Amino acid sequence: MTHTVRDKSRLLHRTRRIGGQVGALERALDREASCEEVLRLIAATRGALDALMAVVLEGHLREHSRSSRVSRGRDSVPTHELIRIVRAYLR
Numbered sequence: 001m002t003h004t005v006r007d008k009s010r011l012l013h014r015t016r017r018i019g020g021q022v023g024a025l026e027r028a029l030d031r032e033a034s035c036e037e038v039l040r041l042i043a044a045t046r047g048a049l050d051a052l053m054a055v056v057l058e059g060h061l062r063e064h065s066r067s068s069r070v071s072r073g074r075d076s077v078p079t080h081e082l083i084r085i086v087r088a089y090l091r
Contacts, residue, residue: 015052050091061083
């Protein structure tokens with residue numbers, strides 16, 4: 001069973017919250033909200049998407065690097081180091 005199936009309810013909850021943020025952005029644009037409000041909503045939505053990406057990517061690395069590390073031996077990069085690099089990149 002993959003990590004996305006195992007974490008399905010948690011991932012769907014995050015996705016629905018993102019949908020709510022996109023809806024708020026759409027409503028703000030429709031009512032001609034200020035640039036500041038629109039930018040704030042865009043930033044919040046982008047942050048939520050980045051966080052979702054980080055969760056899914058971390059699960060992927062944790063699940064798949066274990067089997068990869070066994071097949072490649074001692075030279076592989078530890079999972080926690082890969083996750084640190086990815087989190088730094090997503091900021």
